[in-house]
Amino acid sequence: MDKKEQKAQKIELSKQEVIRRILKALDEITNGEITIKVQGGKPIWVDKFERERVG
Numbered sequence: 001m002d003k004k005e006q007k008a009q010k011i012e013l014s015k016q017e018v019i020r021r022i023l024k025a026l027d028e029i030t031n032g033e034i035t036i037k038v039q040g041g042k043p044i045w046v047d048k049f050e051r052e053r054v055g
Contacts, residue, residue, distance in 0.1 A: 018043040 018036065025034050025048040037045035 014042055018046055021046040 022034060022036065025046065029048050029050050031053060032048060032050035035045070035047045035049070036043060037047075
């Protein structure tokens with residue numbers, strides 16, 4: 001396996017981890033936003049922001 005294939009495999013593993021985190025955030029959130037930040041083709045951040053409706 002050359003370096004390009006290893007890098008692609010590492011990125012794919014990162015994508016799988018991001019998908020796992022997104023699924024977890026979707027299970028926990030009722031109203032709000034989920035943000036996914038990508039840098040250099042690699043997901044680096046998953047965050048959720050839950051809003052509450054008042055009134």
